Amino acid sequence: MQSTTLVNHQAVRSSRLKLKIQIAQLNFLVGDIEGNARKIIDLALNDQNAVDAIVFPELAITGYPPEDLLLRPHFIHRVERAIELICSEVSQLCLVIGYPRYRDGKLFNVAGVVSGGQLIAEYEKHKLPNYSVFDEKRYFAPGHEAVTFNLKGVQLGLTVCEDIWEAEPAAMSRAAGAQLLLNLNASPFHIGKAPEREELVQKRAMDNGIPIIYTNLVGGQDELVFDGGSFAVDAKGDLVHRAAFFEESCPTVELECDSDSVSPIPQHVEPLMSEAQRVYQALVLGVRDYVVKNGFNGAIIGLSGGVDSALTLAIAADALGPDQVEVVLMPSRYTADMSNQDAEAEAEALGVEYRTIPIEPAFKAFLEMLSDEFAGKPVDVTEENIQARCRGIILMAISNKKGRILLTTGNKSEMSVGYATLYGDMAGGFAPIKDVPKTLVYELCRYRNGLSPVIPDRVLERPPSAELAPDQKDSDSLPDYPVLDQILERYVEQDQDPAAIITAGFDRSTVERVIGLVDRNEYKRRQAPPGVKITRRAYGRDRRYPLTWRKS
Known part of the structure; x- marks a missing residue:
């Protein structure tokens, strides 16, 4: 074990002093090295007379996660130039910044200390996560030394x-x-993560008798949302400060220091949100940053009058503003009048532009074109999928023409069992509720209605239906959602095998049917747009299954 000890220009202290350390809970853009460096510099120059040090998140200069951008030599060279720029412009303040650094032919995930306009210390991350959404052993070598x-x-x-x-x-x-x-x-968001982090850091503080300042990133990056919630604990593990969740925040932690101890002064502790509020805010932030950071002019949504599209619309309007969202109603011969009425009510309640484009002319044209191919064959799911694909074509055409991203409306329960149509309702650029189970969809709708009524009660009360066939209900094809979601949580998120799920009290035939649907529909999920991760195990970069394998 080695310690690096360096003294800055204020190293000598009196018997008792106050130390002010700012938490830079900021939203950085992956790959925008120059922009991220400028954001660091601007904050430092603005606050250089107010604090002693500023602590930034992990890999702040590159944004997180930079993934295979790290394999490009020019990318690392740009990081080196950014560090030089920061050193040249910030001389009155101590900065602790995250970035990647090559040393001896290896790449490290580094926390560097800039003081007096010089890079005075670098710590190389020891523990490289290689599970769930993390893939750091692909890029980094581990460090082994302590640095103070x-x-x-x-x-x-x-x-x-x-x-x-x-x-x-x-x-x-x-x-x-x-x-x-x-x-x-x-540290990305998932349900239950914030309290888990704090409990762990409190334990580390108590075990070592040392206060800890925990600085977290905030913002959306592809499927991931970083929720902020930075905090500080004292040497006894007591929480003395917590920053806001899901927004940029730069609070200052004040510490009283003497020869024997360093004690954070209790300050503002932001209340923990309810779980529904945390999930909803994660979805809003994830949608906002995906749309804005990728330069879209807004969003398009197909609004059916059902619960999933209603929630998606509310999230989009809250994320982007009503003027940046438009919806299209696309009724078919099977669409109930109440669905159209409810969809219009939702759009009007949120103040978004809407129009109606019936799909009957396109549906009839496709049936006529395919009449010879379909001759003598009964009507089945094929005709249902054609309707969904008519809608997909309409929505994608509007998206292309206006430069607005198409948001899909499918939930995790449907995506799990393949209750979705490739190139139909799965067509789009981003899937806000892709990782939200159906039962949680209803809970989030009720939460959002508690802020202001935007989803009619009838939408939450009537049986869900795709409305692609006469008198169709989801329960015609699937188990009731409360049962389905419990089975899916056990199989998808907890990796329980069928026997364990059956032993837990679920019907054998239902379990075998659900698991069979999950396993057979990986090919659909692989072609689905990305969506916000909110559970412990989301489809995509989190849960990775082969397309071709022997299903047991």
Whole structure:
């Protein structure tokens, strides 16, 4: 174990002082190295006389996760130039910044310390996560040394994200003389994650008798949403500060320091949101950043009068503003009048532009074109899928013409069992509720209605239906959603085998049918647009199954 101890221009301190450390809970754009560096510099120059140090999130200069951009030499060269720029422009303040760094032919995930206009210390992340959505062993080599630095006479230790989830790095830093531990994070949201993080960091603080400042990234990046919620705990593990969730925030943690101790002064503790509120805000932030960061002019949604499209519309309007969202009603011969009425009511309640384009002319044209091919064959799911694909063509045409992204409206329950049409209702660029089980869809609708009534009660009360056949209901094809979602949670998120699920009390034939549907429809999910991850195990980069395999 090695400790790097460096003293800045304020190293000598009196017997008692106050240290002010700012948490830079910011939203960075992956790949925008120059823009991210400028954001760091601007904050530093603005606050250089108000604080002693600013702590930024993990890989702040590149954005997180940069994925295979890290394999491009020019990408790393741009990072090096950005660090030089930061050093040249910020000389009155200590900055702790995350970035990638090549050393001895290896790439490391680094927390670097800039002080007095110089890079005075670099800590290499020890623990590289390689599970769930994380793939860091593909890119980085692990570090092995503890690094501390001196700020106004106080020894500060460094760790990066996953390091805090295991005991060794914090203990090494403490043994190297750290009196305060800084932890730089890019920790993505999923249900239950925020309390889990805090409990873990509180344990690390108690185990080592050291206060910890936890700085987290905020913002949407493809499927991931980083929820912020940065915080500080004292050496006893008591929470003394918590920043806002799902928004940029730059609070300052004040610490009283003497020769024996460093004690954070209790400050504002942002209340924990309800689970429904956290999920809803994650979906809003994920949609906003995907649309805005990718340069779309707004969003298009096919509005059916059903619960899924109603929730998707509310999320989009809250994320982008009503003027950036438009919806299209596309009734068929099977669409109930109440569906059209409810869809119009939803659009009007949210103040979004809407129009009606019936699909009957296109549907009839396709049936006529295919009449010889279909001769003598009964009507089945083929005709249902044609209707869905007529809608997909209409929506994608409008999306192409106006430069607005098409948001799909399918939920996790449907995507799990393949209750969706390729190139039909699956057509689009982003899937906001792709990882939201159907039962949670209803809960989120009720939550959103609690803010302002935008989804008619009738939508939440009547049986869900795709309305692609006479008197059709989802329950004609699927188990009731409360049962289906429990089976899916066990099989998809907990990796339970069929026997364990049956033993838990579920009907054998239902379990076998559901699992068979999940396994057979991986090919559909592989072709689905990305969507916001909110559960512990989302489809896509999180749960990766082969398309071709022997189903047991």
